[in-house]
Amino acid sequence: MHSAWVGIEEQGKPGLNQLFMKDFYGMWLAHKKDPSKYPELARIRDDNGDGMIEVNRPEEIDALLAATAAHLKATAFPMNARRLVYVSDDRKYTSGAAFEVLPMEPHEASPYASVYKYSHNVLPARAALGAKGCTDCHAYQSVFFEGRNLQRPFDENGASVWLANHEVIGLSKIQVRLGALREATLKPALHFVLCLLALVGAGIAVRILLRRLGSFPAAKARRAGWVAAGLGLLALAASAWSPRLLSYMTFDRFTLDANHFWISLVVLAGAALLAISLSPGVRKSTLMWALIVAALTGALMIGGIWWLSYTLFDTAVLLLAALLVLESARILIKGDENLGFLR
Numbered sequence: 374m375h376s377a378w379v380g381i382e383e384q385g386k387p388g389l390n391q392l393f394m395k396d397f398y399g400m401w402l403a404h405k406k407d408p409s410k411y412p413e414l415a416r417i418r419d420d421n422g423d424g425m426i427e428v429n430r431p432e433e434i435d436a437l438l439a440a441t442a443a444h445l446k447a448t449a450f451p452m453n454a455r456r457l458v459y460v461s462d463d464r465k466y467t468s469g470a471a472f473e474v475l476p477m478e479p480h481e482a483s484p485y486a487s488v489y490k491y492s493h494n495v496l497p498a499r500a501a502l503g504a505k506g507c508t509d510c511h512a513y514q515s516v517f518f519e520g521r522n523l524q525r526p527f528d529e530n531g532a533s534v535w536l537a538n539h540e541v542i543g544l545s546k547i548q549v550r551l552g553a554l555r556e557a558t559l560k561p562a563l564h565f566v567l568c569l570l571a572l573v574g575a576g577i578a579v580r581i582l583l584r585r586l587g588s589f590p591a592a593k594a595r596r597a598g599w600v601a602a603g604l605g606l607l608a609l610a611a612s613a614w615s616p617r618l619l620s621y622m623t624f625d626r627f628t629l630d631a632n633h634f635w636i637s638l639v640v641l642a643g644a645a646l647l648a649i650s651l652s653p654g655v656r657k658s659t660l661m662w663a664l665i666v667a668a669l670t671g672a673l674m675i676g677g678i679w680w681l682s683y684t685l686f687d688t689a690v691l692l693l694a695a696l697l698v699l700e701s702a703r704i705l706i707k708g709d710e711n712l713g714f715l716r
């Protein structure tokens with residue numbers, strides 16, 4: 374561990390203190406906002422072109438110590454009987470020109486390497502589990518659930534005994550697997566099916582617009598609808614080459630997961646409207662059954678009553694979305710004479 378930081382030496386006390394993060398950060402922030410504040414800091418440069426400044430040359434060390442001293446003075450930080458030093462590994466600089474070598478063990482790079490970083494190892498929020506959506510945890514071979522946890526360092530034969538994390542928190546394997554199936558397969562499938570629904574819907578919209586506003590002949594308008602939906606499909610297929618671009622242009626997984634309630638609600642509402650408009654038959658009863666399952670499991674889910682309710686709910690929603698796509702594709706394909714609203 375190598376370390377470089379500003380320390381505070383106290384008269385008569387062993388060891389060094391570390392400057393507070395808020396002071397160090399506050400000083401740099403003030404300088405970045407207004408370069409006339411702590412202007413010495415401008416002398417600290419990126420000498421090796423790696424994109425990160427380094428405090429290595431004597432004048433840079435002097436600049437950092439002077440700016441820090443000025444900032445502590447400005448914030449009325451008590452500095453009597455204290456002195457600022459710059460520590461780089463085992464060197465303790467009292468100025469750019471003068472350093473003392475700190476005693477350390479031969480295997481150490483710095484006697485202070487175990488000092489926490491200024492961030493004391495708190496990672497930024499975007500690195501948190503869940504920041505990229507539910508699959509950060511609920512995924513196949515998820516480190517979170519399937520990762521190893523040491524139960525006993527050695528058994529009778531000297532081998533280590535490991536448990537999967539989900540065993541430690543008392544979650545069954547089937548629950549973990551179903552969770553992965555739901556988040557890593559069912560939900561992406563739902564999002565894909567909703568893309569298809571949007572494309573077929575766009576095709577139908579093109580047809581209606583041409584027919585109603587453009588007074589196109591029926592056959593031409595119908596074909597234009599197919600072409601629009603087909604082009605959309607091609608674009609969707611092409612975007613599969615770069616899924617990150619697609620999520621950048623539309624919604625990322627986090628946004629989709631965060632809005633799953635509304636996405637599901639729209640699918641349920643669409644399916645309910647379709648169920649009402651269909652005449653009795655296999656299609657209608659399939660829709661009705663899926664709606665009933667979704668309504669029941671949805672209620673259980675909101676009540677937090679049955680763990681399987683989530684997975685069943687999402688399965689029902691996926692089925693309903695698929696039925697919606699099939700029905701809209703039917704409309705896209707049908708001739709005007711079969712469609713009341715186009716005749």
Ligand code: HEC
Pocket residue numbers: 502503504506507508509510511517542544548549551552553630631680681683684
């Ligand atoms: C940090 C990891 C983590 C993230 C991210 C996460 N979960 Fe979970 N999830 C858990 C844990 C741990 C449990 C088990 C909790 C318990 O048993 O009390 C759980 C349980 C569940 C369960 C009940 C068990 C099952 O799998 O059927 C559901 C449903 C669930 N999570 C859905 C979600 C959804 C939806 C998201 C995204 C919005 C999400 N989780 C994000 C860790 C996570």
